Amino acid sequence: MHHYVYEIINNINHKKYIGKRSCECNIENDKYMGSGVIIRKAIKKYGLDNFTKQTIKTFSTEEEAFKYEKQLIEKLNAVNDSNYYNIKDGGLGNSRNDAIKLNKNLSSEKRIIRSKKLSILNSGKNNAMYGKTGKNNPTSKEIVMLSLDGDLIKIFNCIREANDYFNNPKTYSLISKVCKNKYGTAYKYLWLFKSDYNELINNNTFNDWVNNTKNDLKENRKIALINTQQSLKKPVYMLNQDTYEIMRRFESATDAGLSMNIVITNITRNCKHKSITAGGYSWIYVEEYNKLTLSQIVRLYKHSGKSVVCINTGEVFDMIKKASIYYNLKSSSGIIECCKKERDFSGKHHKTNEPIIWMYYNEYINKSMEEIQQLIIKVKNNDIYYKQIICTTTNEIFKTSKEASNKYNISNIHSCCRGERKSAGKHPITKEPLKWMYYDEYIHKMEVIGQPDNFINTY
Numbered sequence: 001m002h003h004y005v006y007e008i009i010n011n012i013n014h015k016k017y018i019g020k021r022s023c024e025c026n027i028e029n030d031k032y033m034g035s036g037v038i039i040r041k042a043i044k045k046y047g048l049d050n051f052t053k054q055t056i057k058t059f060s061t062e063e064e065a066f067k068y069e070k071q072l073i074e075k076l077n078a079v080n081d082s083n084y085y086n087i088k089d090g091g092l093g094n095s096r097n098d099a100i101k102l103n104k105n106l107s108s109e110k111r112i113i114r115s116k117k118l119s120i121l122n123s124g125k126n127n128a129m130y131g132k133t134g135k136n137n138p139t140s141k142e143i144v145m146l147s148l149d150g151d152l153i154k155i156f157n158c159i160r161e162a163n164d165y166f167n168n169p170k171t172y173s174l175i176s177k178v179c180k181n182k183y184g185t186a187y188k189y190l191w192l193f194k195s196d197y198n199e200l201i202n203n204n205t206f207n208d209w210v211n212n213t214k215n216d217l218k219e220n221r222k223i224a225l226i227n228t229q230q231s232l233k234k235p236v237y238m239l240n241q242d243t244y245e246i247m248r249r250f251e252s253a254t255d256a257g258l259s260m261n262i263v264i265t266n267i268t269r270n271c272k273h274k275s276i277t278a279g280g281y282s283w284i285y286v287e288e289y290n291k292l293t294l295s296q297i298v299r300l301y302k303h304s305g306k307s308v309v310c311i312n313t314g315e316v317f318d319m320i321k322k323a324s325i326y327y328n329l330k331s332s333s334g335i336i337e338c339c340k341k342e343r344d345f346s347g348k349h350h351k352t353n354e355p356i357i358w359m360y361y362n363e364y365i366n367k368s369m370e371e372i373q374q375l376i377i378k379v380k381n382n383d384i385y386y387k388q389i390i391c392t393t394t395n396e397i398f399k400t401s402k403e404a405s406n407k408y409n410i411s412n413i414h415s416c417c418r419g420e421r422k423s424a425g426k427h428p429i430t431k432e433p434l435k436w437m438y439y440d441e442y443i444h445k446m447e448v449i450g451q452p453d454n455f456i457n458t459y
Contacts (some may be wrong), residue, residue, distance in 0.1 A: 142194035149209035273362035388439035
């Protein structure tokens with residue numbers, strides 16, 4: 001076996017890569033060109049003919065070669081230097097488990113450098129998805145636009161094409177949500193992915209789907225109308241917009257609007273804290289006013305509109321966009337969906353790694369601390385990363401998948417728990433495949449088949 005440290009040079013941009021190699025053939029005949037993530041991407045990008053390899057030093061043992069490789073990479077500062085393709089210090093293999101170890105142990109500075117090097121190779125035309133938008137995207141789906149009676153109006157190659165048809169940037173997410181849920185309307189039309197549409201047609205259930213959808217929409221409109229009528233009948237207080245002291249009481253928003261010559265819907269919007277004032281006054285339902293202190297009322301109107309609260313920390317943001325930027329979230333849509341109860345949380349806290357739960361401020365101040373804590377606990381229990389895990393191979397129970405992952409230095413535990421794979425990792429001593437389940441699902445299964453419990457708690 002021959003062991004040597006080599007250097008690969010890109011003849012176009014003169015960037016280099018330092019690596020170690022062990023082979024049975026003569027070193028001169030070895031065609032191996034590195035296994036690093038970035039060097040392989042670079043070779044694919046520029047072509048193998050544009051790279052040359054030269055041997056730096058040979059060794060009698062693999063350990064010596066590894067040691068020299070690491071020393072040389074550190075001496076050249078190759079990991080931090082943008083003129084090198086190296087992203088690790090060397091001295092390790094390149095198996096998947098080694099890659100996982102490396103990723104966990106990288107400092108924040110090295111993560112940034114690694115990310116920048118990969119970004120250069122994957123940006124612009126180098127990206128596999130470059131130019132593949134709309135119908136050119138292999139993952140895009142055809143969608144159908146239907147009348148409320150289920151008549152086929154138009155077929156689009158993708159959602160982006162439908163978006164261009166309406167010439168509204170907000171249409172994309174709206175149509176996408178309707179197609180995914182197979183429920184609701186967008187711009188007074190019904191929408192389905194063409195595959196779902198064909199399935200309903202083939203199963204002779206399309207007419208049933210249309211009728212059920214129409215009935216549900218009618219029911220929702222009735223509920224909305226009743227809620228609106230009830231809100232118009234609620235007694236309201238007219239408050240001084242500066243001191244928030246009570247100036248007058250009205251038996252309903254309608255009475256207030258007619259008496260003060262103010263648009264009634266503006267008063268109800270203000271009562272629901274969707275605006276700061278209406279007609280130069282602040283308005284609040286009597287029932288809500290009696291539950292709040294003056295300081296809470298002041299804060300309520302100070303943060304009227306789209307203010308949101310991170311209920312984990314109690315932080316208030318006067319704009320959803322500011323909240324998403326502060327917690328480095330990809331978009332604001334997750335916070336909005338969380339506030340609308342369409343999802344449990346959006347993002348993870350950068351210090352505690354807890355799922356971040358969001359709520360509109362006007363709703364938050366009407367909740368007790370006990371209700372807030374119960375919600376946080378409920379979300380944590382539903383979050384798979386806070387679920388107890390059991391290794392059915394060893395009968396060990398872990399508080400979280402992270403604990404299990406750290407003990408056995410593996411990933412893909414959740415994929416195993418969801419039944420997407422048979423096992424995740426191997427036992428370090430017995431080499432048995434490790435099988436995993438969510439603990440609550442395991443208990444339920446044991447109760448059904450009536451097997452005894454022989455668990456080993458790791459905490």
